[in-house]
Amino acid sequence: MSDNPFIGKDTFLFDGDGVLYKEELALPGAIEFLTLLQKKEKKIFILTNNSTKTRKEFQAKLENLGIKIPIENILTSAYLTAAYFSKHSPDLNAYIIGEEGLKEEFRSLGLKVMNSGKESNDEAIFDLDFSNVDCVVTGMDRNLTYVKLARAINILKNKDKETKFIATNGDMTFPTQQGLIPGGGAMITMLEELSGRKVELIIGKPSPQMYISALEISGSTKEEAVFFGDRIETDIMGANQVGILSFLVLSGVTSTDDLVNLSDDTSPDVIVNNLQDIIELFKDL
Ligand SMILES: [Mg+2]
Structure with missing residues (x-):
């Protein structure tokens, strides 16, 4: 499969709510996909605008779902806002x-x-x-x-x-x-x-900081990264601005009715129903 979008990708960035889970329930394909990526030694980052939990709490939540992610790979708008203040004021x-x-x-x-x-x-x-x-x-x-x-x-x-x-x-x-x-x-x-x-x-998406922080930590270029999000005006817009291949997942806040009249800024590179659909593509690699 020569046009497989995952060729050369080593860093996988995920929004949380509406992509991996809704509240405490994993969404279809999420755990399987993350497990597959970990087996293939890909780098996984969670980029969430959700400011209600600490990174430690997100780490525990993911672990309850069956996925172990290092705390440095969990970037939340709460943590990055605190880090911004810590650096600037x-x-x-x-x-x-x-x-x-x-x-x-x-x-x-x-x-x-x-x-x-x-x-x-x-x-x-x-x-x-x-x-x-x-x-x-x-x-x-x-x-x-x-x-x-x-x-x-x-x-x-x-x-x-x-x-x-x-x-x-x-x-x-x-x-x-x-x-x-x-x-x-x-x-x-x-x-x-x-x-x-x-x-x-x-501080949160679509502002580029979260994506850039993840690339810095992974040591990868934007060309080596891919992003999965469910919200057009934050997730997809931010990934497009930074120049990371963007996947819109329809398991969260966006439905097919919302996909009319998208501008260049907000058009995802690929649209899928959920992460289950991605696993199929990925198995060919
Ligand atoms: Mg979301």
Whole structure:
């Protein structure tokens, strides 16, 4: 099979939700494909915009599904956001609209998280000392409260100091077994509307950083890599920008109805139903 797209590829990059799994359930072909790649000694990376877990928690989740991945090969928007702050502004005090996994990644790199209390709605909004907070960082937050929103607006609208507004990811929705729920992008939209400010930086896909970090760690060129994602406007757009062969998998948030009027930026190189379809191609190698 001379036109097999996997000839010369040694680094395999995967989005997580909607490609490998939905919540705690592996998607068709995912485990088989990853196992096959490991047997063939290919390098595997997980590139996820999901900011709710630490890398360690993702590693444990994958291990429960039957796949062992080194922690350096798991790149999440939470970890890369913490790494960005650690490199560029390690002294900033962050207020986080996001879940425990995101806060934990910040703390594990020695960064200061300024959220106080449980931030449930019976807490006083103005008990937090806003003068000590330098930035708001957002990610998907299934424990979002009125108190958190009110505090974030006050930080972003603080007239006494310049504050930053940084997001882990801009995914509007998140796929679950039962249906879609609001994602990290929904947090950004709410805060933009409420504060009148625009988010300054989004670390996750389609921003190139996650792909570039994976290539750096693997020591491979973009020509030697291939990427599998389920979301056109993040996964595929990012891979196309970096110049990595992009596979759109229809096991997540994108359906065939969404495939009309794709631009050059968002057109995947290959479209498959799920990873099971890939295994067939790969067996010929
Ligand atoms: Mg996905």
